[in-house]
Amino acid sequence: MAAARTGFIRSSEPAAEATALQAVEPSLEDVGKSVIAILGRLGVEVILPKRQMCCGLPIFLSGARKMALDNIRHNLEILDVEKVDAVVVDCATCGAALKTEYVHILEEMGENTEAARALAGKVLDISQYLARFDLKEYLGPIQGRVTYHDPCHLLRSQAVKEEPRRLLKMIPGLEFVEMAGADTCCGGGGTFQWEHPEVASGITRKKNWGNRGNMRQPGSVWMPGMPRTDPRKLGFGNHPSGAPGGTPG
Numbered sequence: 001m002a003a004a005r006t007g008f009i010r011s012s013e014p015a016a017e018a019t020a021l022q023a024v025e026p027s028l029e030d031v032g033k034s035v036i037a038i039l040g041r042l043g044v045e046v047i048l049p050k051r052q053m054c055c056g057l058p059i060f061l062s063g064a065r066k067m068a069l070d071n072i073r074h075n076l077e078i079l080d081v082e083k084v085d086a087v088v089v090d091c092a093t094c095g096a097a098l099k100t101e102y103v104h105i106l107e108e109m110g111e112n113t114e115a116a117r118a119l120a121g122k123v124l125d126i127s128q129y130l131a132r133f134d135l136k137e138y139l140g141p142i143q144g145r146v147t148y149h150d151p152c153h154l155l156r157s158q159a160v161k162e163e164p165r166r167l168l169k170m171i172p173g174l175e176f177v178e179m180a181g182a183d184t185c186c187g188g189g190g191t192f193q194w195e196h197p198e199v200a201s202g203i204t205r206k207k208n209w210g211n212r213g214n215m216r217q218p219g220s221v222w223m224p225g226m227p228r229t230d231p232r233k234l235g236f237g238n239h240p241s242g243a244p245g246g247t248p249g
Helices: 026-041 057-061 065-078 092-108 114-120 126-130 162-170 197-210
Strands: 005-008 045-047 086-089 123-125 144-146 174-176
Touching: 026 045, 026 126, 057 065, 057 092, 065 092, 065 114, 086 092, 086 126, 092 114, 092 123, 123 126, 126 162, 162 174
Parallel strands: 005 045, 005 086, 086 123, 144 174
Antiparallel strands: none
8 A cells, every 4th residue: 555644543641752633532542652653563644733623523422512612623723734645543433523423513603614524524533534545464463352332433433333343354363253232232321321320230130131241251352332330330230230250251
């Protein structure tokens, strides 16, 4: 594949100089660093625009519409999509904001959508972008058994479903097991899990209980995307009804 120039969206200030525009939660900064390293290994020029701000979607959905609009305008101003082949994002929510929600929000608020539409045409989730490459020579063996949860904003807002699975299946030694209800709600919903913890944890327990068999196997790994909290509260140890159950090995 010919050398490419990629923008990488980031929601927090990087710890060191880098090139790109990424959307990654601050607590998962290593994910962003890994994405930049992988793209560099593939020969991709990564551009990380400075002065990036939060995509604004969580702010908008919390009701602070004017504040969110300020973020959207700012990001559209600093993202020069004409200079890159793709805008790569590693956060499903930020990707949904840039690819679909910016246009909807600006239309709803009577703003010009030209820049948002241009940006939307360049946005790709990292799994979509990596699917363009022949990765066989880069993938070392990993022994284990994994499953995958479809993040709502990746599947429903961006229609990305098969690419993450294909990437996992390409890794030598890694056994991929499709979970029951992979595309059902995880109970997270952004701030929903903090504002309605009992409801959210109940949804999560139900999903985890339905997959308890797969995840009890030795070497099993639960893929990211589920709310990060005490596994016992996520239902690995109890049936949704409250009945006791086992803990994954």
